[in-house]
Amino acid sequence: MSSRTRHAIDAAGQDARAALAEAQLRAASVRITSARVKVLAALLDAGRACSHQDMQDALAGMDRVTLYRALDCLTDAGLAHKIAGDDRVFRYSAGADHGSTHHQHGHFKCTRCARVFCLDSIAEAELLEKALQDSLGKGFRSHDIEFTVKGWCADCAQ
Known part of the structure; x- marks a missing residue:
């Protein structure tokens, strides 16, 4: 498979995750912002709980405070949950309970x-x-x- 084909498949997957994130935000009556869509899409894609630093690495262009606010908003809306680790690092995972x-x-x-x-x-x-x-x-x-x-x-x- 060529790198161009792989890039096209990755882009299609990212578009689908962004659409899913947007739909979940809409269903939860949460204002849709690009930061919230990006953060929720990244959590949906991760397949595991991610720390703030993991998310910052994945979303390198996003401001730290914007990322914290988006994570808090998603947690408050029940679209993600916050996991307290024994290492005193919070991790976030997509999915309502x-x-x-x-x-x-x-x-x-x-x-x-x-x-x-x-x-x-x-x-x-x-x-x-x-x-x-x-x-x-x-x-x-x-x-x-x-x-x-x-x-x-x-x-x-x-």
């Missing part, structure tokens, strides 16, 4: 490369809520669930 403003799934953190991946499962939040009820008894209600499984990602485990 199934209509909830609460973050209700776990993460896998590679202890070698520090990448963070979401552990998405439709039934996971309900299973965790049931485990809470079974362990602590009736009357306990969670409003946010955070857990992290640590190990080696597929790349680092080789």
Whole structure:
């Protein structure tokens, strides 16, 4: 495959991600700006949780403050979620939490490369809520669930 063909395929993929990002912003009734579209498209493309620095590297022409504001806006709108790492670095991942403003799934953190991946499962939040009820008894209600499984990602485990 020629580099020109690869470039055309990459450009088509970027256009599709930008269109998806724009549609998600519109559906969430969030004002569409080029920064928000670019940031959400980059998160959708990443396939893992990204730090502010990861995003700044990917979007080199974007001002740091603009990037922070776009990430905060996407998080507030439920289009992305913010993951607190034990290394005191926040990471962001695309995806609403199934209509909830609460973050209700776990993460896998590679202890070698520090990448963070979401552990998405439709039934996971309900299973965790049931485990809470079974362990602590009736009357306990969670409003946010955070857990992290640590190990080696597929790349680092080789």
